[in-house]
Amino acid sequence: MTRIFRHSAVCALAGFLVLAPLTGCLFEPRTPEAPSTVSVQYLPKTSPSNAWANLERSLINTHAFGWEDNIVPEGNDFIYLPDTNADEQFPGIFATWDRAKEVNFIGNLYDSGVSITAKLRNDEFIVPDPSGTVVVWEGVVYDLTVKTGDSSIRYRGRAIITFRLVANFWYIAKWEDQFGESNPDNEGQILPTMGVLRGTFGSK
Amino acid sequence: MPRGHVTPVLVPGLVLWLAVTGALMAHADPNSAAADTLSAAAADSVATIQSAAVGGAAAVAQAAVQGKTTDTALEAVPFLTKVSHEPKAGVQADVRQYKYYGEDITTLTFREGAFKNTLNWSWEDYRKQQKTTENRSSQFNYGTGKMLPFAFNMNGSWNWSDDLTTNTVGYTNQSRRETKMLTASASPAKIQMGALTNSFKTIFELNDQKSVNQNQRNNFSELALSGGYQAGLEVADGIVLVGRVYGKTTSGDRYLGDSSSQSSASADSTGFGVYFSRGVGTGRFEVARSNMDRQYLDFRKNSNGLIDTVGLAEEEKVVQELETKDAVSVEFQNTFKLSRTSLSVTLGRDTDDQDYRVSRIGLKKRRQDRMNLTWSAKVGRDSLALSYKYSWKWDDQRIKEATAFRGKQFAKGRDFDMTWERPLIERTRMTFRYHEGLTQDIAENLYNQNDKDRLLTDTSLRLNREWPNLFRTSMIFSYKQAQDLSIRESRSSNNNIKDTYEISPTYLWTLSPWLTLDQSYQIFIQYTDYTYSELEAVGRSDNYNKRGNLSTKVTINPTSRLDVIVQHDYNKRFNATRTKTDVTGRSFYNKDQIQAINKVDLAIRFRATPDVTFEGATYQTRDAKDLLGSVEATTITHSGQVWVGVRVNKKWGKTRPLEVNAVVKKYNAYGPAVRETSADYWEADVWMKWSF
Numbered sequence: 001m002t003r004i005f006r007h008s009a010v011c012a013l014a015g016f017l018v019l020a021p022l023t024g025c026l027f028e029p030r031t032p033e034a035p036s037t038v039s040v041q042y043l044p045k046t047s048p049s050n051a052w053a054n055l056e057r058s059l060i061n062t063h064a065f066g067w068e069d070n071i072v073p074e075g076n077d078f079i080y081l082p083d084t085n086a087d088e089q090f091p092g093i094f095a096t097w098d099r100a101k102e103v104n105f106i107g108n109l110y111d112s113g114v115s116i117t118a119k120l121r122n123d124e125f126i127v128p129d130p131s132g133t134v135v136v137w138e139g140v141v142y143d144l145t146v147k148t149g150d151s152s153i154r155y156r157g158r159a160i161i162t163f164r165l166v167a168n169f170w171y172i173a174k175w176e177d178q179f180g181e182s183n184p185d186n187e188g189q190i191l192p193t194m195g196v197l198r199g200t201f202g203s204k
Numbered sequence: 205m206p207r208g209h210v211t212p213v214l215v216p217g218l219v220l221w222l223a224v225t226g227a228l229m230a231h232a233d234p235n236s237a238a239a240d241t242l243s244a245a246a247a248d249s250v251a252t253i254q255s256a257a258v259g260g261a262a263a264v265a266q267a268a269v270q271g272k273t274t275d276t277a278l279e280a281v282p283f284l285t286k287v288s289h290e291p292k293a294g295v296q297a298d299v300r301q302y303k304y305y306g307e308d309i310t311t312l313t314f315r316e317g318a319f320k321n322t323l324n325w326s327w328e329d330y331r332k333q334q335k336t337t338e339n340r341s342s343q344f345n346y347g348t349g350k351m352l353p354f355a356f357n358m359n360g361s362w363n364w365s366d367d368l369t370t371n372t373v374g375y376t377n378q379s380r381r382e383t384k385m386l387t388a389s390a391s392p393a394k395i396q397m398g399a400l401t402n403s404f405k406t407i408f409e410l411n412d413q414k415s416v417n418q419n420q421r422n423n424f425s426e427l428a429l430s431g432g433y434q435a436g437l438e439v440a441d442g443i444v445l446v447g448r449v450y451g452k453t454t455s456g457d458r459y460l461g462d463s464s465s466q467s468s469a470s471a472d473s474t475g476f477g478v479y480f481s482r483g484v485g486t487g488r489f490e491v492a493r494s495n496m497d498r499q500y501l502d503f504r505k506n507s508n509g510l511i512d513t514v515g516l517a518e519e520e521k522v523v524q525e526l527e528t529k530d531a532v533s534v535e536f537q538n539t540f541k542l543s544r545t546s547l548s549v550t551l552g553r554d555t556d557d558q559d560y561r562v563s564r565i566g567l568k569k570r571r572q573d574r575m576n577l578t579w580s581a582k583v584g585r586d587s588l589a590l591s592y593k594y595s596w597k598w599d600d601q602r603i604k605e606a607t608a609f610r611g612k613q614f615a616k617g618r619d620f621d622m623t624w625e626r627p628l629i630e631r632t633r634m635t636f637r638y639h640e641g642l643t644q645d646i647a648e649n650l651y652n653q654n655d656k657d658r659l660l661t662d663t664s665l666r667l668n669r670e671w672p673n674l675f676r677t678s679m680i681f682s683y684k685q686a687q688d689l690s691i692r693e694s695r696s697s698n699n700n701i702k703d704t705y706e707i708s709p710t711y712l713w714t715l716s717p718w719l720t721l722d723q724s725y726q727i728f729i730q731y732t733d734y735t736y737s738e739l740e741a742v743g744r745s746d747n748y749n750k751r752g753n754l755s756t757k758v759t760i761n762p763t764s765r766l767d768v769i770v771q772h773d774y775n776k777r778f779n780a781t782r783t784k785t786d787v788t789g790r791s792f793y794n795k796d797q798i799q800a801i802n803k804v805d806l807a808i809r810f811r812a813t814p815d816v817t818f819e820g821a822t823y824q825t826r827d828a829k830d831l832l833g834s835v836e837a838t839t840i841t842h843s844g845q846v847w848v849g850v851r852v853n854k855k856w857g858k859t860r861p862l863e864v865n866a867v868v869k870k871y872n873a874y875g876p877a878v879r880e881t882s883a884d885y886w887e888a889d890v891w892m893k894w895s896f
Contacts, residue, residue, distance in 0.1 A: 027642035028659035029617055032689045033695035035736050041743060042698065046779055046797055063652060064696055065688055084337075084367045084379055085417060107645065111654050112508050128877035130581065131841035132801060132825040133775075135877045138332060141249050141372065149603075151506035151564075158372060167728050168749040168777045178333045179377075187373050190418055191815065192511075200400045200509050 003141075005096070013069055036102040045169035048135050049127050052120060052161065055172065059144060062110040068103050070163060072171040078102055081176040083157065086195025093199050105202035109146075118144035133165040141181055146197070154182040157193030261890040278882035281408040286313040294891025299871070299882055303328045316349035331881050334370035339363070354392040361385045379416040399437055413458075426456030426467060442482040448475045460501040463522040471496035487538030497528045507564040507603045510709070523562040530896070531556035546583040551575050567606040586626050598648075607724040611651035618750075632669040638662070655691035656738035660684070673711050682706040697742045699735040722757040735784075748793045752778040765812070771805040798830045843875025847887070866890040 027034055040061045043050035051070045059065030072078050078099035085193060119126075143156045162174035183189040186204035226598040290309040296302070298890065305326040321344040328337045341363045348356040367379040390405040396402075409428040430452035437445045441447040454469040473494035480487055502525040506512040513521040535552040555571045573596045580589040598612040619641040628634050639662040643889040646655050684704040690696045710724035728751040734744040753775045777800075780793035806819040824844040831837045847870030856862045869887040 013341070025639045026620055027659060029642060029659045029687055029689050030644070030655075030691055032657075032691045032696045032735070034416035035689060035695075035742060036693040037697070037741075040698055042766075044747070044779065063656070063690075063695060063698070064656065065690065069688070072300075080327070084369060085377075086382070088379065088415075088417070107654075109648065111645070111652050113652055114508070115776065129839070129841055131827045132803065132873050136879075136882070137877075138879045140882070141619040146510070147565075148506050148508050148510075151512045152511070153506070153510055153512055168751050168779055169728065179335070179371050181371050182373045184376050187375055190371065190375065190377055196510070198497055 003098075010179055013150070032114040039065060040066055042069070044068060045171065048137065048161075048163035048170045049197075050083060051170045051172060052137075052140075054117050056120040058106075059090060059116045059120070062114065064103075064107050064110050067106040069189070071102055072166055072173045074099065075162070076166055076171070076173065078160075078172075079176075080198065081113055081174075082198070083177040083179050083193050084194035085180060085190075086177065086193055086199055088194060090199030090203065093203050094195070098196070099105045101202050102198075104200050108201040113148060115147045116144055120144070121184075126179075130163070130165075130170065135170075137161040137163070139178075142194070144194075154183065154191050155197060156179060156183070156191040157175060160195075205635075238553070274319075281315045283315050284312060285315060287311070288313075288895065290893060292891055292893040295888065296890075297886045297888040299887070301330045303330050314349070314351075316351035317347045318349070319346040320437040321345060331885070332879075333378075335368065337365065337367045339365045350683060354390050356388070356390050357678070358386070358388045360387070361381055375737040377417075377418055379417040379418075381413065383414075384410070384412040401436045403434050404432070420461050421459055421461040424456060424467065426454050427457075428452060428454040428469075442480055444479045446475075446477045446479065449473070450475075451854075453682070454498075458501045461522045462501070462518055465501050465524055467500045469496065469498040469500075471498075484539045485538060486541050487536070489536045490536050491532075493530075493532045495528075495530050497526065499524065501525070502563070505563040505565060507566070507601070509563070509565050525560070525563060526561035529558045546578075546580050549578075550745045551574070560604070562605040564607065565601070568599060569601075569609075570599045579778065586624070588625075589621075589623045591619075591621045593617070600648075602824045604808045608645045611648035613652075614644070614646040614648065617647065618642050631671070632667065635666045635668075637664050637666075651693070653692045653694050656688070656695070657689045657691065659687040659689075661686075666825045673714060675711065679710075680706070680708040682708075694854040697736055697739075698744065700736065700744075702730060703733075716764050716819070718761045720759045722759070724753075725753075726753040726756045727751070728753075743854050748782065748791075748792070749777070750780075751775070765810055767807075767809040769805070769807040773803045774807075775799075775801040789794050795832050797832065800828045802826045813852045815852060817851040818849075819851065819869075820846070822846040841876050843873075843878065845871065846872040847871045849887075860894070860896040863893045864891075865893075 008081045011046050026202065040057050042054045042057060045051045045054065046163070052072045054066050058064070058070070076099070078097075078098040080094060082090075082094045082101065089111055120140075120142040125137075128135065138160050139158055141158050142155065142160055143154070145154045147153075158178045159174060160174075160176040160178065162176075164173035165171075177193040177195050180190045180193045183191050190199050243847075254675050255760045286310045290307075290311075292307040292309075295304050303326055305324070307325075307452075322340065324339065326339045326343045328339075341361065342363045344357045344359070350768045362382075362384050364382045365380070368376060370376040371381070387409050389405060389407045391403070394401055394403045398656065401517075401640070409430075409431045411427075411428070412425045413466075414423050431451070432448065432450040434446065434448040439445055445539045449472070451472045452470070454467075456467050458465055458467045471494065474888075475490065475492040477488055477490040501522055503511040503766070504513055504521055504523050509686060514813065531554070533552070533554040535550070537548075537550045537822075539546065540546075552574045554574065555569075557567065557569050559567045573594075575592070576593040578589070578591040581587075593833075595617045596614070597616075598614045600609045602609045602614045619638065622636075622638045626635045639660070641660045641693070644655075644657045647653075662684045664680060666681075666742065667679045669677050682705070684687075684702075684706075686702045686704075687700075689699045706726065706728050706807040708724060708726040711722070713721045713723075715721060719740050730749045731746070732749075733746045734742065736742045737744050738747050753773065755773045757769065760770075763767070777797075778795050778798045780795045783792050785791045803823060803825045805821065805823045807819075809817060809819040811817045822845065825842065827841045827843070829839050831839075847869050849867065852864065852866040854864050867887075867889045871885050871887060873883050
């Protein structure tokens with residue numbers, strides 16, 4: 001008798017717990033303000049070049065949504081490999097880098113009161129046609145400047161980017177920084193890569 | 205500092221350290237202290253208490269009985285019992301780099317304790333860039349075993365690396381680094397004083413680095429001494445109180461760029477914990493506090509901690525920094541188990557203040573509260589698990605020379621998860637999962653515009669059915685909703701809600717012991733609704749995306765030596781944009797793009813002998829894409845890859861074995877995105893090892 005009661009109680013509890021969440025009201029997000037300005041116009045992620053362009057727009061507008069939405073969705077592996085200089089400057093940080101850390105990094109960067117100018121693809125880079133479900137861009141040179149108050153720091157690096165088709169859209173799945181590029185205004189000065197930004201803001 | 209400068213410091217340092225072994229230092233590095241966690245120490249203490257209480261008397265009695273036999277046995281065993289070497293050499297290659305490497309492991313086994321030294325060398329040449337690296341290293345460790353009345357361990361390492369990287373304009377940077385590290389630790393045997401169990405540990409460390417990168421040197425040579433004391437007291441059956449103090453002091457010299465200065469650090473931590481295991485409940489309550497101050501040379505940094513030396517004179521690029529940090533953490537954890545029900549609760553709070561004297565980072569304050577509740581039960585055939593997580597944290601910053609804090613950046617997270625498992629009918633099992641999580645970013649006083657909420661809802665139902673050794677099926681229904689909402693008006697135009705539906709039936713059919721058929725079908729539909737798409741200025745259109753995927757895999761094992769896998773994936777998808785919604789609420793979409801991807805895979809493996817296996821694989825992909833709309837276009841691309849290889853593992857001899865291992869594969873690939881370096885390359889790992 002007791003066993004039947006316990007069994008029924010668990011079934012009732014499970015039924016309640018199944019039905020309650022289906023109403024989707026356990027947590028309630030805040031009501032957003034209606035948009036006052038046209039903010040960021042992202043491109044549909046139907047090609048790797050669109051996904052890459054969206055990262056640039058995300059940087060320029062310090063809009064975390066654009067970054068999070070264009071790297072592989074949750075449940076997929078995101079890999080970041082730093083260049084030697086960034087790896088030496090932040091030992092141990094990148095060994096376990098994953099999507100959650102990438103999202104945390106970009107949120108921390110944007111929340112720190114920075115303004116950014118960015119060009120994530122050099123003019124000489126020839127964009128390969130996508131084919132199949134994986135595309136690799138070798139040797140794309142990105143260039144961005146991060147301003148904070150009276151400080152302005154330029155980051156310029158050469159990277160190998162791997163895009164992956166997940167469900168219907170292209171996402172950045174792997175970012176490998178090869179080396180820091182020279183400052184175009186002073187070739188003897190090697191600029192840091194985004195690995196330094198990731199190391200600084202990803203470890204906060 | 206000249207390289208030999210460390211040695212005169214090392215000897216008196218070691219002497220000093222040995223002199224104070226067993227005594228306690230009042231300073232500690234909180235980072236090191238954090239690794240030496242209170243709970244680990246407490247567990248150790250509890251184990252000691254239990255050992256002393258339960259097995260102590262028996263052990264003493266046994267030692268008394270065996271004493272003579274043990275002494276006789278020790279005399280018969282030589283001091284050095286075994287010397288062994290394991291030289292190894294190999295070469296690796298892949299699409300990224302070539303690597304040549306060598307290794308030698310020397311092990312000296314003593315009557316008590318052992319010494320192990322590992323020498324490594326490697327040289328790497330990168331294929332996709334002008335970069336070479338050379339690494340040399342040596343590590344040793346030595347432990348005295350039971351030779352001394354206390355446990356003594358020594359570890360040392362030497363690492364040398366040289367990295368030459370040439371960038372696009374032909375500028376070559378050399379990054380060279382040499383580090384030496386020596387650590388010695390001593391832990392006297394635990395001392396039982398009445399009901400109190402006491403344990404001590406002291407550690408001596410030497411760290412030395414010579415480094416040059418971008419013509420900037422970064423050298424340091426530092427000695428550190430640390431010590432800890434822990435006491436445990438079993439106040440009642442199953443209840444143990446543990447207290448701990450830990451301290452560390454460091455001093456040395458640092459050279460950065462053209463500057464040099466002395467460096468120092470001191471830190472301490474104290475902790476207290478109550479650990480209990482009584483009846484149906486086990487758990488702990490811990491409090492830990494740590495302080496640290498560190499003086500060192502550092503590059504000038506901006507308020508975000510980024511090196512900012514552009515435009516500065518050489519002497520202004522490096523500063524003498526003083527960093528201080530104070531931290532407190534409190535945690536309570538309890539697990540209650542009764543019959544087939546379990547309830548676990550974890551509550552915690554962490555706070556810390558970090559201050560920089562020179563850097564524009566200034567003062568940073570952080571605080572985090574967390575709670576984790578987990579309940580699970582098994583009743584009859586049902587199994588239910590619920591969990592709720594809550595976290596609330598903030599950080600604030602008073603930038604150097606600012607008069608006020610910038611405002612707190614809050615991050616709040618709540619997460620609910622439920623899993624219900626139940627067998628439905630014979631050999632058929634149902635798993636239902638519901639998950640809902642909300643994360644919120646909130647900037648106090650709107651110091652930035654990045655307030656945002658993300659609500660994820662995830663429901664899935666999985667049915668599994670098995671016919672033993674013959675047929676296995678599964679069916680997955682899944683619904684996910686993601687709401688990405690920026691709160692501020694300057695960011696909210698991209699707010700959207702994504703609804704995703706997925707149905708995926710699969711089966712695995714074992715037609716015969718040598719033939720299996722695995723087929724799955726997946727349909728995926730995603731609607732993206734932009735919250736403000738009706739506003740003309742927003743310029744976002746809702747969209748609809750659908751994908752169907754049929755995957756068929758045949759595995760054939762005609763003989764015990766041969767495996768063949770043939771797989772075909774057919775993938776059709778389209779993306780569409782909403783054009784209008786009629787008065788009844790029906791939405792109409794226009795297709796923008798239709799894509800069909802066909803991929804055929806073939807993989808073969810043949811075990812020619814027990815030591816040699818031949819293998820190979822190939823795939824071919826056809827990707828057809830139709831762009832619709834005002835400009836219509838069709839593109840068809842082909843890509844593919846083929847590789848063949850051999851795997852060999854052979855060992856000769858038993859007492860002094862010589863082992864050869866080789867995996868060699870040749871890759872050829874084609875396709876619009878395949879570059880020269882990826883079109884034709886070797887993947888290999890070949891090594892030879894001799895043990896004697």
